[in-house]
Structure formats: C-alpha cells, structure tokens
Amino acid sequence: MRNARLSARGDMIYPVQYLRAFAATAVVVYHIGFIFGWGWRPLAAGVDLFFVVSGFIMWSVTAGKRVKPAEFLSHRIIKIVPLYWLFTIIFVVGATLSPGSFDEASPTFPELAKSLLFIPYSARNGADGPALAVGWTLNIEMYFYLIFSSGLVLKKRHRLTYLTVTLGTLMLARFLSSEVASLNVVASPLLLEFLAGIFIAVWYLSGKALPKNADMLFIALGVAGVALSFWVGPPVGGSRRVLMWGLPAALLLAGALSCERNGRQRKVEFLRYIGDASYALYLSHVITIAYCKYILDKTGFEPKDASLSQQLSVFAVVFVACMAVGIACYYALDNPSHQWMKQRLRRYWARATTNARPLRP
Secondary structure (H helix, E strand, O other): OOOOEOOOOOOEOHHHHHHHHHHHHHHHHHHHHHHHOOOOHHHHHHHHHHHHHHHHHHHHHHOOOOOOHHHHHHHHHHHHHHHHHHHHHHHHHHHHHOOOOOOOOOOOHHHHHHHHOOOOOOOOOOOOOOOOOOHHHHHHHHHHHHHHHHHHHOOHHHHHHHHHHHHHHHHHHHHOOOOOOOHHHHOOOOHHHHHHHHHHHHHHHOOOOOOOOHHHHHHHHHHHHHHHHHHHOOOOOHHHHHHHHHHHHHHHHHHHHHHHHOOOOOOOHHHHHHHHOHHHHHHHHHHHHHHHHHHHHHHOOOHHHOOHHHHHHHHHHHHHHHHHHHHHHHHHHHHHHHHHHHHHHHHHHHHHHHHOOOOOO
16 A cells, blocks of 8 residues: 555645554564464454555545556556565465475465466465465455556546445355355455445545544444454454454544544654555565564474463564564665656656647547
C-alpha cells in the first residue's frame, strides 16, 4: 500500500498510517507466537484491516482524477512486485538449501512462476500457494486492483455502482467448486473488505465525520469485535471472517478518521514511520522469524518448554529483529527504489499524455 498522502496539498492522513502500523505489527506478533505455540490467531485480523485501508486509499488517490487503467496498474506494480519477488526468491532459496525444515515449502519451478505472477495454485502440502506464505493476501490485492482499474474507464458517478455490483456479484462464484484454487481469490468474501474501505473513502471525502464521542465508540467497538474472537473462536475464512474481523476493521477506520477530523488525534511520528514501512515489514517478517527459529534450533533452545520469562525475552528479541529488518528494508531499499521507478513512470505518462493525438470532432 502506498503512503496515505491523499489531498491535493500532499497532506498525510495520519490515522491511515497508524492503522497500517498496527495491522503490520499485529500480524508480526501473531506469527512470532507460532514459535511458542501461542494461539493468538485474532491478531491475524491485521490482514483484514490492511484490506479495508487499501480500498480506502485506492478510491481516495483516484477520486476526481482522470487516471488510465494502465497508469494505475503500472504504479501498483512498481510498489507491490519488486519487493514481493525479492522476498519470494530469498525464501525459496532458503527453503531449497535448508535440509528437512522446508522440504514441503520448497516449490517446483511452475509453482514459483505462478507465485511470482499472483496465480493461485494448490501446493503439495495442500495449501493454496503461493511460495511465500503471506503472498496469499497479495493474490487477492492484485485481483482487486484489476477490478478497480477496469472501473477507471467509467465516469466517476458510475464507478461506485460498478465496483459494488462487480464485487458483490463475484460472491456468487462461491457456489461453484471450492476445489479450484483460483476461485478462492475470484470469489473471496474478503473482497467486500476493500469495498467497505471504498465506501468509507466516499464518506470521508465528502467532508463528513462521526460526532465527537461516537468516533471513540467506533474504535472501541472495532477493538472489542476483534478481541471477541479470542473467546468465541476465530473465523477460519469466508463470510464469517468478514463479519468478525472485516466489520471491526471498518469501524476502526471510520472512527480513526473521525478522530482526526474532530481534532482529537495527536501526530505520533514513530507510528507514521512504521506505517510507511508496513509493506516491507509484512513481507520480511516471515523470513526473519524463520531465521530466528533456525538459530534457536541450532542452540538447542526449546521455546515451548521454556519458562514464561524466557519466552518473553526471546519474543522481545525476535520482535525487535522483525521490526528492525522491516524498517531497514523500507528505508534502505524499498522506498529509494520505488521513488526512482515512480519518477520515471510519471515522466512516461506525462509524455504519453502530451503526445496523445486529440480526437477529431
């Protein structure tokens, strides 16, 4: 996801950055918990928050603008693809060279190609790919981009209707065979979370906000909704996940945006920095955790048998390592390369617009 600089003046919407930071951190903590056998699955709701925020951002950055589908997709590709390919290849090389631990995770060449091209497939271990486990969310994200970009050919007043009808109609494909991996993307109910973000963007850009106190109520309900799944059991997927995690994510976004508009929110720069680095953190943390687990195995340390104080100490070290690697990756690699590619894309599209022949009457 791109940074939340949405207005014509280039102002940053801080609540979006904060939510991205919280979403990425939640997923990191959730995956670190695997080392100790901790059942913190509700923290996986960070993915649902990412989806809602993504829908909000995509509508906001294109609202009131004439953006060509190819231009939109090219900017999305240079943001998503390079880092994803890099970490996928790093993971595959590591899985191939590591004896035993990643035998089933090491993909065949056709599976690797499908992973890099965001094509869902059923892997040998029964999972619906891709090679880098967290990449399943990017399969859905890129599919959403395709649908969203096709709506850019329409006039603004028709785009919302098109996206609502299209994303809603695709849910009907769920009645087809669930054995086909691609249908888990094409007909994923999680696409409705992007749509929720779009509706929130339409509402926000109209200048509206929740009344004071209602904004904090929405945030509290969002947190409580996710926390509830600690007791009633986390959703495995499908429509239940949208209700239990997607709806609270939408409440969090609407409440946070209203807090800022109502003047009830402070600027916290370190959260903004984590929000900037959230994509790099999201992709890199699984490899960082795997490396830390490898070191623990080599030292003979058994996390599940350790005392609580030892577990918390190891957790802290692994968490700091994940955050450090993700943030360093963003500021040293992801952001510089993305800015370089973005500048050249802008020049290309500027030339394409200048050289375009006007239509004859």
